[in-house]
Amino acid sequence: MVLAIHKLGDPVLRYPIPEGDIDQAELKKIIRDMTDTLREANGLGLAAPQVGILKRIFVYDMGEGPRVMLNPQVVWESDETEEDTEGCLSIPGGEVIVRRCTAVKVRALDELGEAREIEAEGLLARMFQHEIDHLNGLMIIDRTTEKDRRRLINDMIREDRE
Ligand code: ZN
Numbered sequence: 001m002v003l004a005i006h007k008l009g010d011p012v013l014r015y016p017i018p019e020g021d022i023d024q025a026e027l028k029k030i031i032r033d034m035t036d037t038l039r040e041a042n043g044l045g046l047a048a049p050q051v052g053i054l055k056r057i058f059v060y061d062m063g064e065g066p067r068v069m070l071n072p073q074v075v076w077e078s079d080e081t082e083e084d085t086e087g088c089l090s091i092p093g094g095e096v097i098v099r100r101c102t103a104v105k106v107r108a109l110d111e112l113g114e115a116r117e118i119e120a121e122g123l124l125a126r127m128f129q130h131e132i133d134h135l136n137g138l139m140i141i142d143r144t145t146e147k148d149r150r151r152l153i154n155d156m157i158r159e160d161r162e
Contacts, residue, residue: 001033017137031111044062062124077101094156
């Protein structure tokens, strides 16, 4: 089932979600709904709070089929950082510059509850950091330059008036 994506301004996006156990049957349904929603939205990644679910879960698809990360933790990050443009399904139409670590190592459980560790760099590392931010109540608007933040807010005000 495709779920509604919550947008910037919705308090559900600003809540740092504590780690917790998830019932297997509930998890299966959440994953199915989240992957349906990600596919429909044509996104790279989607975090649970973006669809109003207060669990530490995100799904992603880099073109190799949907993957799931449950209770993800960044266990290592590179000293090196880089800037690039980033969008967010919860901020339609707004791409901003965000500085991120160029590489990270993430530990998480997969959909079967198996522990996995993934080393990522480039776009995958950027997406992991973006989605884990969502689980901590953070969004790209918190990570961007003052100039881009102002532009994004002005765009939203203009859209509201129209
Ligand atoms: Zn996002």
